[in-house]
Amino acid sequence: MDKDFKFKVITEASSNGVSKTCEKYGISRTLYYRWLNRYKAKGIDGLSSAKKDFIPNNKISNEIETALLNLIKQYPTYGPKAIKYLFDDLGYKISESAIYNIMKRNNLSKKEERLKFSRKQQTKVTTALPNLNEILSGECWLFWITDYGYYNHLGHIYEYTLFDYKSRIACSRLYNNITFSNFEDILTSTAMPVAKTLNLKISYLCFFQSCKIMNISTKTFNYRINKILDDNGFDFKIHTFMDKNEDLNRVNILKKHFTEKTSSFLVPLLNKDITFLELKLKFQDYIRNYNIADKHIFDIGEYTPVEYHNKLSNTKLILPIWAYIKREY
Incomplete structure (x- = not known):
């Protein structure tokens, strides 16, 4: 106009x-x-129509944000103004305020934070796993989210699950929404403590292609995974099962079996007069019993998941004491 x-x-x-x-x-x-x-x-x-010489913050693509984060990683002592000059030289037109917003969103607004970020290694992403027959107990963990739908008295129910491929040890929690923060919560407050206590050497964390948590956090997913690993002393590779992956059928069988078990426990409760906190605590009890009391058929006999891991690793370790008590989250 x-x-x-x-x-x-x-x-x-x-x-x-x-x-x-x-x-x-x-x-x-x-x-x-x-x-x-x-x-x-x-x-x-x-x-007169104003000519925009920068890309608005809400129009910044994944590619541009990734390029900007890489530039910040190379020049961590530079603030938004200096980074803008460098970014201009690369052919990108973006405002200083938009650069600052990206820094702030990624916890990089302070020089100390940028210096720490620059020292981090990029998360290792692998397109292939070792032969699943050779995977050790605790070495390969799967992550998925099960959607149970919306209930008037409970809200939307999502089951987050971290599941060891070999031992079938499971860490599961219920949440009302899909966020990276919930994924971080279950990873750091359940799976990582269990891994440390049982000496599980996690080498691979695997996602399914349809996993919504990756779509929601695409821009900063690798960086945030890096931060979790760095803060908790872990180092593993990220793998995504693609639709044509040869291993997908095998892991889907385990996923289906576990989901059917948890569904048979949860669905009757979802239609009862129960609070979300009560539901979470009951489900916590169920997962505890699944890991330490329920027998499953493995290649060498019937064991609980923890017993099977102990058998394979020749240990007598048990889950940490907090796994036996009800803990609100």
């Missing part, structure tokens, strides 16, 4: 009314007042 048209709209609205004029020309009142404010500030020249 040229400035003459905008001026015509402003002039007409002053005599015929804003609402009527906006309706006539098919524009919003918000847009009209934006033009009016520009006219009041700079006259008719203020109505």
Whole structure:
């Protein structure tokens, strides 16, 4: 829209009314007042279309944000203004404030945080796993989310599960939404402590291609995984099962079997008069019993998941004491 048209709209609205004029020309009142404010500030020249020399923050693509984070990693002592000059040289046009917002969103607004970020190694992503027959107990963990739907008295119910491929030790919790924070919670408050106590050497953390947590956190997923590993002393590779992956059928069988067991426990409770906290604690008891009391058929006989791991690793370790008591989260 040229400035003459905008001026015509402003002039007409002053005599015929804003609402009527906006309706006539098919524009919003918000847009009209934006033009009016520009006219009041700079006259008719203020109505000329402003040329944007930067990419708005809400239009920044994954590719641009990744390039910016890589640049920050190379020059961690540089602030938003200096980074903008470098980014301009690379052919990107983005405002200093947008760069600062990206820094802030990724916890990089302070120089100390950027220096720590620059020292981190990129998360190792692998497109292939070792032969699953040779995977050791505790070495390969699967992650998925089961959607149980919405219930008026409970809200939306999602079951987050971290599951060891070999031993079938499971860490599962219930949440009301899908967020990276929930994934971080179950990983750091259950799976990692269990791994440390049982000396599980996690080498691979595997996601399914349809896993929504990866779609939600695409921009900073690798960085945030890195931070969790760094803070907790772990180092493993990330793997995503693709639709044509030869291992997918084998892991889907385990996933299906476990989900059927948890569903048979949860579904009857979901339709009862129960609070979400009560549901979570009951489910916590169920998962504890699954790991230490329920027998499963393995290649060498019937064992609980913890017993089977102890058999394979020739240990007598048990789950940490907190695994035996009810803990709110």
